[in-house]
Amino acid sequence: MNNLIVEGPKKGLDVIKKEAEKALASLENQLNMPVDFPVLVRLHESRAKYEKQLGRKTQKWEVGNTSANGTIDIIHPNSFKKYASRPKSDFVKILKHELWHTFAKRIAGKSAIPCWLNEGMAMCLANQADQYQNRRGYYIEEGFAVKLSTAHGWNTYANYDA
Numbered sequence: 001m002n003n004l005i006v007e008g009p010k011k012g013l014d015v016i017k018k019e020a021e022k023a024l025a026s027l028e029n030q031l032n033m034p035v036d037f038p039v040l041v042r043l044h045e046s047r048a049k050y051e052k053q054l055g056r057k058t059q060k061w062e063v064g065n066t067s068a069n070g071t072i073d074i075i076h077p078n079s080f081k082k083y084a085s086r087p088k089s090d091f092v093k094i095l096k097h098e099l100w101h102t103f104a105k106r107i108a109g110k111s112a113i114p115c116w117l118n119e120g121m122a123m124c125l126a127n128q129a130d131q132y133q134n135r136r137g138y139y140i141e142e143g144f145a146v147k148l149s150t151a152h153g154w155n156t157y158a159n160y161d162a
């Protein structure tokens with residue numbers, strides 16, 4: 001895939017690039033939409049480097065980010081245990097999740113996408129929905145989707161039955 005660039009430590013980079021290609025091909029299939037846009041994935045070996053790139057502090061659960069220009073920053077799978085309190089095996093799903101966001105940007109253009117829709121699609125496509133099941137056993141309260149529409153609202157409320 002010519003429009004995919006994966007940057008990071010040389011060791012194991014080929015394997016990660018293959019996984020990224022596979023995830024992109026799978027998204028092309030699921031969405032019936034070609035990857036006709038450039039995709040840049042940057043792997044970071046520590047949370048400090050990840051945060052330096054993003055220019056902000058991040059929460060412990062946050063391991064991947066897709067910026068406004070479509071660049072993906074993600075913590076290296078070998079650093080997951082140390083910096084992300086997640087198993088290395090979660091990496092491929094998280095990568096696919098972030099790759100969806102590049103499709104979403106392509107689809108939406110300059111328009112805003114409600115966070116609940118963008119993140120919900122990401123979780124469904126990357127097979128992560130089970131992590132966000134409604135544990136209380138009842139439906140979310142009225143107006144809840146509004147709270148989840150912004151990045152701040154999403155980060156604050158997503159773990160409460162989103």
Ligand SMILES: [Zn+2]
Nearest residue numbers: 097101119122
């Ligand atoms: Zn996301």
